[in-house]
Amino acid sequence: MAIEAARGLAPERIRELARRARLTGLVPQLRLSVERGLQQDLSTSSTRSADKTNTGDDFSLNAGLTFDLDRLVFAPDEVRLLSVERWLAGDQRKLIQEVVKLYYQRRRLLRERALTAAPDSELDDSIAELDALLDGATGGAFTRSR
Numbered sequence: 001m002a003i004e005a006a007r008g009l010a011p012e013r014i015r016e017l018a019r020r021a022r023l024t025g026l027v028p029q030l031r032l033s034v035e036r037g038l039q040q041d042l043s044t045s046s047t048r049s050a051d052k053t054n055t056g057d058d059f060s061l062n063a064g065l066t067f068d069l070d071r072l073v074f075a076p077d078e079v080r081l082l083s084v085e086r087w088l089a090g091d092q093r094k095l096i097q098e099v100v101k102l103y104y105q106r107r108r109l110l111r112e113r114a115l116t117a118a119p120d121s122e123l124d125d126s127i128a129e130l131d132a133l134l135d136g137a138t139g140g141a142f143t144r145s146r
Helices: 011-026 077-115 121-137 141-145
Strands: 029-041 054-066
Touching: 011 077, 077 121, 121 141
Parallel strands: none
Antiparallel strands: 029 054
């Protein structure tokens, strides 16, 4: 139940992000540029200075598409995502250990309460605290399952 409650941070989600990072290699990058300037022709063999340079407007449009196909094999983001995946898997193990510890601690307190004849408010408070912690770790599924 705790793992289901923490599903948004599961390692499977990180693997999906790594797959999407690789697929960005199929999305082209569009580059557009516009240039305007003066054009000069200095190749005339005339001696007059007016004939030596012919000027005019120069206008050019450039467009290009670039595909990063190497990302299909390995995306640089994957290294960071894989370390996050390892970190989340460790957190998931810690979560399971904590939930198991709380659950069996609660069972011991319930057994102790069943063996005592007089009501013990301290014991009831400890059980209620463990119920709340288990409920928080499972997103409320612990109380719903009882």
